[in-house]
Amino acid sequence: MKTTQQLIVTGVLTCSLMMAGHVFADNTLGGDTLTRMGAERAGNGDEIPDYEGGLTTPPSNYQGDMRYVNPFPEDEELFRIDQSNVDEYKDRLSPGQVAMINQYDDFFLPIYQTRRTAALPEEWLEITAENATTVELEQSGNGILNYTTGTPFPIPEAGQEVIFNHTTRYRGGSVRRNIAQMAPQTDGQFSTVRLAEDITYPTFLSDYREGDHDNILFYFRQTTTSPSRLSGNVLLVHETIDQVKEGRSAWIYNSGQRRVRRAPNVAYDGPGTAADGQRTADNLDLFNGAPDKYDWEIIGKKEMYIPYNAYDLNSTDLSYSDIVGPGHIDQSLTRYELHRVWHVRATLKEGERHIYGQRDFYVDEDSWQIAVVDHYDGRGELWRMAEAHMFQAYDFDIPFYAFETLYDMLSGRYLLIGLTNEETDPYNFATERRASFYTPAALRRSGR
Secondary structure: OOOHHHHHHHHHHHHHHHOOOOOOOOOOEOOOOEOOOOOEOOOOOOOOOOOOOOOOOOOOOOOOOOOOOOOOOOOOOOEEEOOOOHHHHHHHOOHHHHHHHHHOOOOOEEEOOOOOOOOOOHHHHHHHHHHOOOOEEOOOOOOEEOOOOOOOOOOOOOHHHHHHHHHOOOOOOEEEEEEEEEOOOOOOOOOOEEEEEEEEOHHHOOOOOOOOOOOEEEEEEEEEEEOOOOOOOEEEEEEEOOOOOOOOEEEEEEOOOOEEEEOOOOOOOOEOOOOOOOOEHHHOOOOOOOOOOEEEEEEEEEEEEEEOOOOHHHOOOOOHHHHEOOOOEOHHHOOEEEEEEEEEEEEEOOOOOOOOOEEEEEEEOOOOOEEEEEEEOOOOOEEEEEEEEEEEEOOOOEEEEEEEEEEEOOOOOEEEEEEOOOOOOOEEOOOOOOHHHHOHHHHHHHHO
8 A cells, every 4th residue: 555655755756757847845635736636736837827726616697507608708719720830839739639730721729728627526635635545556457446436546656547537537426418429421411319328426326335336436328319210229337447357247228129138349449339430439438448458658747738618619509510520520619728638658468459559648637537539550550539628517516528529530530429519408417316227127127
């Protein structure tokens, strides 16, 4: 088990190596240097501001309906990064972002004032601080020990620890969302798949009992509501913490056959639900599932332009046809800001099989949400680039994704998942679920 002194010393050495020239006077969580989530409290003196607790007060025009209006309507675009100046800013971009800018004349990044809006509940922050001295990475790196909830590794020492911070991050405990997914053709034409998704962490079940959910990270249920040919199909997942010790359990209810069956392919590079081959199972949420196929390393920390505070992209004033275009979404609707990220590289282990030979993750330090991922094929060639457009649910203290994009730079196609502009009841961050909701028997009942 790590002692407090070991943790502090390791954190100082790690951060000092990563942020050359930056001197830390106090590396304790919640002190002058680090927030309780492990982020650097101070800004960079110019573009990145100091962290002051995030955005916890809704704007006056918010109706309390979980239609999150833009709290910064007066912010204006500072500049944009396009083909004319991308070389000047490439050190603050991922190779995938640079490639997209160079591939499409109309793909650019609108840069806005940086606002560190990520905020989490007090209880989560308190547990995270405790985890810093008690939670450990399992010896194989595929699981975590002494963990129940909170962020497990606020001062990470290994690449897997950063990724576990993402997969275990706070999403409200029990959430329902109604979203749209589409995989546009190269000319921008698309059809819409609608999904109702529920995710609940064990301690947030209304009938939670300690000991009943050992090694369970969360329960996930995804119901396809349209088009009619897919309507009623349901995916159920019991996500485990150590997926090598105890693999993910998954079931699919097929409404046409009216039967429930096991779904062992809902993992790794198995096909994503109704995604027309445009994503793998572990592409959802930018990464999910077991980390055992890869060797993980922390490359360092860097300042990077990432999607952030994407409130305008959530607006009901936009239709999906306003957002979706050939090759990529309408970038004029996006917002990018300069934030510090952890750069983690996953390299496929010798003897393992996966369509991605290497994946580079860029993880926001304030929320532990993955912001950007570059995917390389087995030959080492850049293939796909994913981005998650983040927003802060300011009435529930939840950092969340407005939606995700996954661009295929070889085929010219891409995938969007999470759009809510045309959906009713897009989010419910206060839903209550019992354990029985996440059982195979419940899938059969839903069919009837």
